[in-house]
Amino acid sequence: MTLRRVNVIILVLLAVAFLIIVQRNLLNLSDFLHKEHPDAAAVLPFESELSPDLGLELVRKGEEIPVLITAAEERLGAVVAVMNSVYQNSKANVVFTIVTMNDTVDHLKTWLSRTKLKNIKFKIVVFNTKILNGKVSKDPQTLQAAKPLTFARFYLPAYVPDAEKAIYLDDDIIVQGDIQELYDTSLKPGHAAAFSDDCDSASAKGIVRGAGNQNNYIGFLDFKKESIKKLGMRANTCSFNPGVIIANLTEWRNQNITWQLEHWMELNTREDLYSKTLAESITTPPLLIVFYKHHSTIDPMWHVRHLGVTGAGNRNSPQFIKAAKLLHWNGHYKPWGRASAFSDVWDKWFVPDPTGKFSPVRRHAGDN
Ligand SMILES: *[C@@H]1O[C@H](CO)[C@@H](O)[C@H](O)[C@H]1NC(C)=O
Numbered sequence: 001m002t003l004r005r006v007n008v009i010i011l012v013l014l015a016v017a018f019l020i021i022v023q024r025n026l027l028n029l030s031d032f033l034h035k036e037h038p039d040a041a042a043v044l045p046f047e048s049e050l051s052p053d054l055g056l057e058l059v060r061k062g063e064e065i066p067v068l069i070t071a072a073e074e075r076l077g078a079v080v081a082v083m084n085s086v087y088q089n090s091k092a093n094v095v096f097t098i099v100t101m102n103d104t105v106d107h108l109k110t111w112l113s114r115t116k117l118k119n120i121k122f123k124i125v126v127f128n129t130k131i132l133n134g135k136v137s138k139d140p141q142t143l144q145a146a147k148p149l150t151f152a153r154f155y156l157p158a159y160v161p162d163a164e165k166a167i168y169l170d171d172d173i174i175v176q177g178d179i180q181e182l183y184d185t186s187l188k189p190g191h192a193a194a195f196s197d198d199c200d201s202a203s204a205k206g207i208v209r210g211a212g213n214q215n216n217y218i219g220f221l222d223f224k225k226e227s228i229k230k231l232g233m234r235a236n237t238c239s240f241n242p243g244v245i246i247a248n249l250t251e252w253r254n255q256n257i258t259w260q261l262e263h264w265m266e267l268n269t270r271e272d273l274y275s276k277t278l279a280e281s282i283t284t285p286p287l288l289i290v291f292y293k294h295h296s297t298i299d300p301m302w303h304v305r306h307l308g309v310t311g312a313g314n315r316n317s318p319q320f321i322k323a324a325k326l327l328h329w330n331g332h333y334k335p336w337g338r339a340s341a342f343s344d345v346w347d348k349w350f351v352p353d354p355t356g357k358f359s360p361v362r363r364h365a366g367d368n
C-alpha cells in the first residue's frame with residue numbers, strides 16, 4: 001500500500017467521524033431514534049427479557065425450533081413437564097420462550113437450572129399486563145377467569161421476533177413425538193396459523209355427551225349479536241382448539257393478526273359477544289373469528305385432547321394414548337391434580353421442584 005493510499009483512507013475515516021459528530025449534535029439522538037421507529041413508544045407485550053447463557057449445550061445445532069409456552073406460578077410443574085417431554089423426545093435445536101409474571105422468574109430459573117433440565121435452551125420474558133388494559137372486562141369475576149398469560153399467544157411475533165415459524169403449546173400438554181415433525185407441518189400460502197379441528201376423528205373420541213356444542217362456532221360465540229351476525233359465519237362451522245398453534249409469523253405480521261385479535265377483545269368488553277356456555281373460553285372466540293376458514297390443520301395425532309374433561313374415567317384406550325404424538329389435558333382434571341386420567345403418563349415427564357413449592361396434588365393424598 002502506498003503512503004498516498006493510506007492518507008486517503010485516513011482522510012475518509014476522519015470525514016466519517018466528523019459527520020457522525022455533527023449529526024449527533026444537530027439532531028438529538030432520541031429524536032433521531034424516534035423518527036426512525038415511530039412505533040417504539042407503543043406498549044409491547046413484554047416488560048423485560050431475562051435470557052440466561054444460551055449455548056451450554058453445543059450438540060444441538062441446525063435450524064432453531066422456537067416454542068412459546070407460558071408459566072403460571074401455580075402450574076409451574078406443568079411447564080417443566082411439557083419442556084422435558086419436548087426435549088427428551090427430539091434431537092432438534094429447540095429454543096423455548098417462556099412468558100411469565102415477574103414474581104415467578106426466580107422460581108422458574110431455579111427449577112430449570114438445578115435439575116436435569118439445565119441444558120435446555122430457553123429465554124424468559126416477563127408478561128406486560130398493561131397490554132390487556134381496555135381489552136378484558138373489568139368485572140372482577142371475569143378478570144379472575146381471564147388468566148392474563150393465556151393471551152400471550154396473541155402476541156407470538158413480538159415474543160419470537162427473529163423467527164418466521166414458531167410453535168405455541170399450552171402448559172397442560174405432554175409431547176410424545178419428535179417436535180420437528182410438528183414444526184414441519186406445512187401451512188398453506190396465505191395462512192398465518194395451523195390448528196387442530198374439533199371435528200376430526202381423534203378429537204371426537206374424547207368428547208363426552210353433555211359437553212354441549214363444544215365443537216362448533218355456536219358453542220363459543222353469541223350469534224344473536226349484530227357484530228357476529230354481520231360476519232356471515234356459519235354457526236355450525238367446526239371450531240378448533242388453540243392449545244397447539246403452528247404459526248407463520250411473516251403472515252401473522254402482514255395480516256395484522258395481533259391487531260385484529262385485540263379489536264375483537266375490545267369489542268367484546270362492550271358488546272359481550274362470547275357464548276355464555278363456556279366460561280373458560282375467552283381466548284378461543286377471537287381466534288375463531290380471525291381465523292374463520294382461513295387456517296391450516298394439524299395432524300389429529302399431534303393434538304389428542306379432552307383428557308382433562310372426564311377425570312379418571314376417560315374412555316380412550318391405553319394403546320391410543322400411547323400412539324398419540326401429543327396429549328392435551330384440556331378441561332378441569334389436570335394431570336397434576338387429584339383425579340385425572342392418564343396421570344401416570346404425565347408423571348414420567350414431571351421433574352420435581354428443587355424448592356419444594358410445587359408437588360402434584362395426589363401425592364399429598366397418599367393414594368399413589
Ligand atoms: C434534545 O433533547 C432535549 C432533552 O431530551 C430537549 O430538551 C431538546 O429540546 C432537544 N433538542 C432538539 C434540538 O430537539
Ligand SMILES: *[C@@H]1O[C@H](CO)[C@@H](O)[C@H](O)[C@H]1NC(C)=O
Nearest residue numbers: 047048049101102103105126
Ligand atoms: C420484578 O419485581 C422486583 C421486585 O418487586 C423488581 O425489583 C424488579 O425490577 C421487577 N422486574 C421486572 C422485570 O419488572
Ligand SMILES: *[C@@H]1O[C@H](CO)[C@@H](O)[C@H](O)[C@H]1NC(C)=O
Nearest residue numbers: 164165187189190248250251
Ligand atoms: C410464510 O409466509 C410467507 C409470506 O406469505 C411466505 O413467503 C413463506 O414461505 C411462509 N413460510 C413458511 C415457513 O411457511
Ligand SMILES: *[C@@H]1O[C@H](CO)[C@@H](O)[C@H](O)[C@H]1NC(C)=O
Nearest residue numbers: 252253254255256257259260
Ligand atoms: C395493518 O396495519 C397497518 C398499520 O396499522 C396498516 O397500514 C395496514 O394496512 C394493515 N394491514 C392489513 C392487512 O390490515
